[in-house]
Amino acid sequence: MSADFDDLIELSDFYIVSQKFEEAIKVLKKAENIKKIAPKLYYNLGIAYEALNENDKARDSFRLVLKIDPGFKSAREHLDKLIEE
Amino acid sequence: MKQFVVIGLGRFGSSIAKALSAKNFEVLAIDENEESVQEMEGTVSQAVVMDATDEKGLRELGIKNFDTAIVSMGETIEDSIMITLTLKEMGLRHVIVKAKSDMHSKILKRVGADRVIFPEREMAAKLAESLASPKIFDFIELSKTHGIVEMVAPKKLADKTLDELKLRTKYKVNVIAIKRKVPITKPDGSTDFKEEVIIAPGPDDELISGDILILLGENSDLEKIEKL
Numbered sequence: 001m002s003a004d005f006d007d008l009i010e011l012s013d014f015y016i017v018s019q020k021f022e023e024a025i026k027v028l029k030k031a032e033n034i035k036k037i038a039p040k041l042y043y044n045l046g047i048a049y050e051a052l053n054e055n056d057k058a059r060d061s062f063r064l065v066l067k068i069d070p071g072f073k074s075a076r077e078h079l080d081k082l083i084e085e
Numbered sequence: 086m087k088q089f090v091v092i093g094l095g096r097f098g099s100s101i102a103k104a105l106s107a108k109n110f111e112v113l114a115i116d117e118n119e120e121s122v123q124e125m126e127g128t129v130s131q132a133v134v135m136d137a138t139d140e141k142g143l144r145e146l147g148i149k150n151f152d153t154a155i156v157s158m159g160e161t162i163e164d165s166i167m168i169t170l171t172l173k174e175m176g177l178r179h180v181i182v183k184a185k186s187d188m189h190s191k192i193l194k195r196v197g198a199d200r201v202i203f204p205e206r207e208m209a210a211k212l213a214e215s216l217a218s219p220k221i222f223d224f225i226e227l228s229k230t231h232g233i234v235e236m237v238a239p240k241k242l243a244d245k246t247l248d249e250l251k252l253r254t255k256y257k258v259n260v261i262a263i264k265r266k267v268p269i270t271k272p273d274g275s276t277d278f279k280e281e282v283i284i285a286p287g288p289d290d291e292l293i294s295g296d297i298l299i300l301l302g303e304n305s306d307l308e309k310i311e312k313l
Binding site for chain 1: 220237268295
C-alpha cells in the first residue's frame with residue numbers, strides 16, 4: 001500500500017520535472033486516496049497548480065502542507081510569494 | 086544616471102524611494118519625521134530630515150538639479166500644493182504628485198504638476214480588472230484600440246508550436262514573449278521553479294500548460310484569445 005503511494009509521489013516528481021503538470025495532478029489525486037497526511041503530496045500538488053497559474057488551489061495546497069508540517073520551509077516560501085502576488 | 090527626489094516618506098513615498106534605489110537610481114528622500122528618514126538611511130543615496138515647504142532648504146539641497154520629484158505628502162493637501170508650486174518655480178522639469186481627491190488633482194495641475202497620481206485608485210482598478218478576468222495578469226493600453234496583455238495561455242493552445250497555432254494569421258496578435266515556470270530539483274530533493282522568459286519566440290517554440298503569454302494586438306482580438 002505504502003509502496004504504491006511512494007511510487008505515485010515519485011511519478012508526480014517525474015511529471016513535474018517534465019512540465020506535465022496536469023498529469024502530475026492526476027497521479028497526486030490518486031495518491032491522496034491512499035494517504036492524506038503527507039506533506040510532500042500537497043507540496044507537489046501546490047507546485048503543479050502554481051505552474052498552471054491556478055493560484056487559489058496552489059495556496060490551499062501549501063496551506064495543507066503547513067498544517068501537517070509547519071516547518072516545511074519551501075511550502076512557506078511558495079505560500080508567501082503567492083499571497084504577495 | 087537619473088536622479089530622483091522623494092518628498093514625504095509615508096507608505097507610498099518610502100515604497101517608491103526603495104523601488105527606485107533598488108533600480109540603482111540616485112534617490113534623495115525627504116521627510117520632516119525623523120523616524121521615517123532614519124528608516125530610509127542606508128537604502129537610498131541620501132535621506133534628509135526637513136520641512137519640504139521650506140524653499141530655502143530645498144534650494145540648499147540643490148533640488149533643481151534633480152530629474153524628477155515625487156511628492157507624496159500623506160495628510161496635508163496644502164503642503165503638497167505649496168511644494169509642487171515651489172518645485173516648478175525652481176525649474177524642476179518633472180514633478181509627480183500624489184493626490185487625495187479630484188479637487189486636489191485639479192489644483193495640482195493648475196500649479197504645474199506634470200503628473201498627478203492616485204495610487205490607491207489605480208491599484209484598485211488593477212485589482213478589479215484582475216478579479217474580473219483572472220487569466221489576465223496585466224494590461225498596457227497602447228491606444229484606445231490596441232494593447233499589450235499578459236495572460237495565462239488558454240489550455241487549447243498547449244502542446245502546439247507557434248507555427249501550428251498561427252496566432253498572427255488567425256487572430257492578428259503577436260506573441261512578444263512567453264513566461265514559463267521551469268521546474269528544478271533543489272539539493273534537498275524538493276521541486277521548485279525558475280522563471281524563464283522567451284523573448285520574441287520563434288515559430289518552433291511550443292507552448293506548455295501554465296505558460297504566460299505577452300501578446301500585442303487589437304483589444305477585440307486579444308479578447309478572442311482570452312475566450313479560447
